[in-house]
Amino acid sequence: MITGKNYIGSQLKASGSKTFKTFNPQLNEENPWVFTEATPDEIDETVALANNAYKVYKNCTGTEKAAFLNAIADEIMALGDELLAVYCAESGFPKGRAEGERGRTILQLRSFADMVAEGNWVEATIDTALPERQPIPKIDLRKMLVPFGPVVVFGASNFPFAYSTAGGDTASALAAGCPVIVKSHSMHVGTGEMVASAVIKAAQKTNMPEGVFSNLNGGGVVVGGSLVRHPLVKGVGFTGSIKGGRALFDLASQRPEPIPVFAEMGSINPVVLLPQAIEQKSASWATAYAGSITLGTGQFCTNPGLLLGIKSDALSSFVTQLSEEIEKISPSCMLHPTILKNFTNGKKELQQQDGVRTVAEIKSEIAPNYAAQTVLVVNGKTFLENTRLHQEVFGPFSLIVECENEAELIAIIEKLEGQLTGTIIAEEAEIINYTGVIAALQNRVGRLIFNGVPTGAEVCPSMLHGGPYPASSDSRFTAVGIHAVKRWVRPVSYQNWPNALLPAELQDDNPLGISRLVNNKQTI
Amino acid sequence: MITGKNYIGSQLKASGSKTFKTFNPQLNEENPWVFTEATPDEIDETVALANNAYKVYKNCTGTEKAAFLNAIADEIMALGDELLAVYCAESGFPKGRAEGERGRTILQLRSFADMVAEGNWVEATIDTALPERQPIPKIDLRKMLVPFGPVVVFGASNFPFAYSTAGGDTASALAAGCPVIVKSHSMHVGTGEMVASAVIKAAQKTNMPEGVFSNLNGGGVVVGGSLVRHPLVKGVGFTGSIKGGRALFDLASQRPEPIPVFAEMGSINPVVLLPQAIEQKSASWATAYAGSITLGTGQFCTNPGLLLGIKSDALSSFVTQLSEEIEKISPSCMLHPTILKNFTNGKKELQQQDGVRTVAEIKSEIAPNYAAQTVLVVNGKTFLENTRLHQEVFGPFSLIVECENEAELIAIIEKLEGQLTGTIIAEEAEIINYTGVIAALQNRVGRLIFNGVPTGAEVCPSMLHGGPYPASSDSRFTAVGIHAVKRWVRPVSYQNWPNALLPAELQDDNPLGISRLVNNKQTI
Known part of the structure; x- marks a missing residue:
């Protein structure tokens, strides 16, 4: 065949x-x-x-x-x-x-x-x-x-x-x-x-x-x-x-x-973990993110490659829980040896940067072309200063950044390149206190997600899959x-065009029965 | 001040x-x-x-x-x-x-x-x-x-x-x-x-x-x-x-x-003169086009710089009438000496091409920085072969192309670069016989005009001022x-976002009362 x-x-x-x-x-x-x-x-x-x-x-x-x-x-x-x-x-x-x-x-x-x-x-418009x-x-x-x-x-x-x-x-x-x-x-x-x-x-x-x-x-x-x-x-x-x-x-x-x-x-799809959520639902978010990071061997453009939190005991527990969950998951196959090679090299480069700690990494022997999922941790100051750490590692990988405070968190978001998605993990009660974080994130991403994972892009009219460069080129x-x-389309105007020669979409009697903007009023 | x-x-x-x-x-x-x-x-x-x-x-x-x-x-x-x-x-x-x-x-x-x-x-869309x-x-x-x-x-x-x-x-x-x-x-x-x-x-x-x-x-x-x-x-x-x-x-x-x-x-805004229109309304179209070519000393991006007709006695009469009308109009001032210089040089370059005849040109002495409006004629074959003749001369200028037949007319339109406008001058009875011409023109322009002049771009929602490159860059x-x-805008999606934190445009109760696409149905 x-x-x-x-x-x-x-x-x-x-x-x-x-x-x-x-x-x-x-x-x-x-x-x-x-x-x-x-x-x-x-x-x-x-x-x-x-x-x-x-x-x-x-x-x-x-x-x-x-x-x-x-x-x-x-x-x-x-x-x-x-x-x-x-x-x-x-x-x-x-x-x-x-x-x-x-x-x-x-x-x-x-x-x-x-x-x-x-x-x-076709956005038919008639004056x-x-x-x-x-x-x-x-x-x-x-x-x-x-x-x-x-x-x-x-x-x-x-x-x-x-x-x-x-x-x-x-x-x-x-x-x-x-x-x-x-x-x-x-x-x-x-x-x-x-x-x-x-x-x-x-x-x-x-x-x-x-x-x-x-x-x-x-x-x-x-x-x-x-x-x-x-x-x-x-x-x-x-x-x-x-x-x-x-x-x-x-x-x-x-x-x-x-x-x-x-x-x-590319996109590293930043996820902001707000304090109350991490304190109250650490275990369930750790499980959800271990799944999201490793889904499809991490080979999604919306893979959560960057987790941003504010330093606290709760964040430390979350790191431990996520690491445990990550290591529980069986490694899976990558698309091609070159993809695996890029994953391994990209991961190593980040692991070798100053101030970076590896908190989860499958060490046992794994099958050829299978990827060893990995989670790293770094502090906010180091991340802010070293833009190498902002690079995407395509595969089952995520970098957790422990920020000193909210100001540093905002500074980091503002310094990120354009992203497909940005996620806020929060209790509804606390989110109102973080409007600066949300505003910064909105400016860097195509899709904002509340209390979810970025993997998965629903096929519906409200989906935006794209974002500021380099998430997309436009x-x-x-x-x-x-x-x-x-x-793939451009608008064309017809001026004083004979009705019979107009495309059906623009004819007087609206033979297709479509919604049109007529004399600046939307008609259905 | x-x-x-x-x-x-x-x-x-x-x-x-x-x-x-x-x-x-x-x-x-x-x-x-x-x-x-x-x-x-x-x-x-x-x-x-x-x-x-x-x-x-x-x-x-x-x-x-x-x-x-x-x-x-x-x-x-x-x-x-x-x-x-x-x-x-x-x-x-x-x-x-x-x-x-x-x-x-x-x-x-x-x-x-x-x-x-x-x-x-804002094209609010809700699923x-x-x-x-x-x-x-x-x-x-x-x-x-x-x-x-x-x-x-x-x-x-x-x-x-x-x-x-x-x-x-x-x-x-x-x-x-x-x-x-x-x-x-x-x-x-x-x-x-x-x-x-x-x-x-x-x-x-x-x-x-x-x-x-x-x-x-x-x-x-x-x-x-x-x-x-x-x-x-x-x-x-x-x-x-x-x-x-x-x-x-x-x-x-x-x-x-x-x-x-x-x-x-740039744009030379081709105008197609169909035979019956030229036979029946030569004088009035000559007057209209003499006005359009010289309006604002020809300093419009929609100035009609190219008139395309099929060889006939009627077309010859139109050329004579247009030339007479053009020479009746008093020359006017250009924006700047450098604009005048570019106009004069551009015009001369075209006048010196093989097969080009000057049929109208103000020869009397004119004031400094005033432009001598000019009309040239060339046959279709020469125009088709010499792309220098397709270049815009910014100012009161137009080139008339006498095509051998409809096939040559279509070939010329297809070879043109992208244009802001394309105009058809026709009697309603004849236009139905020229669907190939219209299709070719539609593919090259941003705005199609029937029986009018391209100068003037109405400010209304249905206006398209732009077109395929180089009329515009996008x-x-x-x-x-x-x-x-x-x-100047990009779409942003909000996923599972708390209603109170959504922009007003996207909130459940539609506080701004705007038209939105809700579950793929347009609402007003």
Whole structure:
């Protein structure tokens, strides 16, 4: 079923000579499939197809796009257990995670299908003419969002389904009306090809134009770089490291025609532990955070990598309890030997910094590619002065900072880089005394959480998955939830345009029955 | 009344030694006032003040911000005729234009005041909890737009009021809740200082924090560059040339923390003249376009610099009529000798290209700094092959392209760079035959106009002033209309947040009575 070839539109092609394989971290051996990297000619052909598809696909109705998105979900489900097996072989994740992530992917596709079927998302805005206005008549003006062109999506290592081939970036771009070219993540190309086959089948069943979706393989950075530089590509979605995201952002910004890149990158997701909560519910928070730190072997962008508290006996007990809980949990497998290597090196670098103590670390012998979860402690002053300690260690890891007082806690929050999430653990009675802490945290994060864990990002309209740089490359957008569509669209105005020639969304009689802003009043 | 100093918050300071003057193009002599460029220390002080102001100003209510914006409008009006006189002395524009542009500026300020007083603009989105959901409970999640920090605004040469000191960028950023630092345009620094004094007075009368607004002078690129590179600056608004806008975009993209730049830059605003319209209404369109080409000495970003028609006798008659109308109009003054020089050189460069004919050009002797309006003609093939002919000539200038047929017309439109506007001149009966032309044009522009002229950009929610690069640096936003606020805000989500601590916009009982998306249904 896995051919190792590229999907150039619906055609499987592999004219290149560069090949590579994926790796099974649980078995600690290469997977059997051989993948062929896309050639420069194949890349050109793919982008040209996407650009042609754009001219047709942008005009598809919401109903047509919804049928396509729902068909993708159906076809992914139709791949059944074989898809889950390949996913597990290329990620080391257990089958339960594969099922859960597949469910999330399906939910995302169907959410965007519902959104385009309903149609409100285009932000239709109408200002009718006032021919009698003095000194000059007011024109008729109408505005709505339209797709801006072919989008390149880079799959994420840690979400082979939900943030990859048919994940949130792809679903949102297809919902917008933009054709998608996926650069498959090199760690799970087989999973990618299978999901791509589902998208292609769905496109054919729902009569979508050839080139509306393609899937290219590449082992290094060449294929991705060529795609981002291609003049007909108009936007980029990426989930991964700061280094990778920034490189693509720089490439895109330096083009003769710069294009938007939405890169969801690093985050250490600070958690503030307020005194009363730690005093009263130390044990339950220790258990919850031991679970959150190690969930998915810590391979979440929302992994809580930084716990901030104010020095006290209660905080010391919490540290002890968390350490015990952490050491009780069985180590689990990482996605790939290089991910494990980065984890081990990153952790070591922090352990070697002055003033850092290791309070929990699995020492027993563990299986190849399994990660030894670790918790470190440092005082506030040291953390404030040493920005190396602010760096993300991707994996089951957290650094606890014992602050001298509230002022130091606020100073630390203000010095942090942008984050996806910020969490406050507090008793309701005490939180009112910490408005300075909350204000500082709000300014640094995309999502504020009260008495919970940051792992998990609900798929719903109110989700903001993004944040100030480097959590994301543009804090004005989200990667999760239906508003993620706004990354791939631009507004267009129609001035004194004949009613019959207007898009249905803007016509006088509102044939789609959508919510519109008419003469500055929201109508439903 | 004009001191020549910088407004660092409410303080007038001029510790630097670099000075410069503005120029009166009508009198062809320097204006009397001496302006002092801001020093690096003054720039640092200004940004630090803005950053402190941000912490307070971001929490101001819509009512408070509306009072501030309305007070700015009041204080500008209170400057009376003296302000108009300085405007005219620094721009060469007549008093009627000064009054008109002041009116537009006031309208913009009051539109944003109304927007924040009403409060719907924050896109409040609420998803309530489902504690019983399986397999895991649904959390409560709420999202709204918040200001992202101090914004630097660069004034435009051609709109000393409406796109400068207290123009659309400043009004939208202040409405968002972002403090503003204006880098005053060097051609109208006196006008800028007077308007700045009005903003400062308004800030004091409405108890805004010190540093919510500053106004810095600079003769070259040093002050602007330092502002854009400053780590505490979080966004940039610019209106001007492609060269200037791109330079700022590059600076901002290359920062350790890249920041968004909304630059509204060049556009030649293609106008498509369909055959029947030209046959039936040649004279009236010739008159309308002679007026649009020369309006404000052609110094509009929406000036119609490119007229596209299909070869016919009717088109030839239109060319003759337009040429006659153009030559009937008295030449007028440009903003500055350097603007005139760029106009003359740009025009000459195009006139010297192979295959280009000059069909209208004022030849009689004209006053210093006055521009000789010009119309050129070229055939479609030559235009298609020579992209130099696609360049903007800023001033009273237009190039008519005689296409061989519709296919060539479409090919030309597809090859154009991004544009602010695209216009179709047509009889209603014929437009249905040109859907390919319309589709091509829609893909290249921000605003489509039917049977009108592109000059003039109505201030209303449906306006899109922007477009694909290089019309603007990010086609996803507008510079005109209330939605311009979206350039300076980011969404923030609150997860399971205590109701009493939520911003009013997101509280259960909707105390502000705003329109919100609740569980994916729009409510009013």
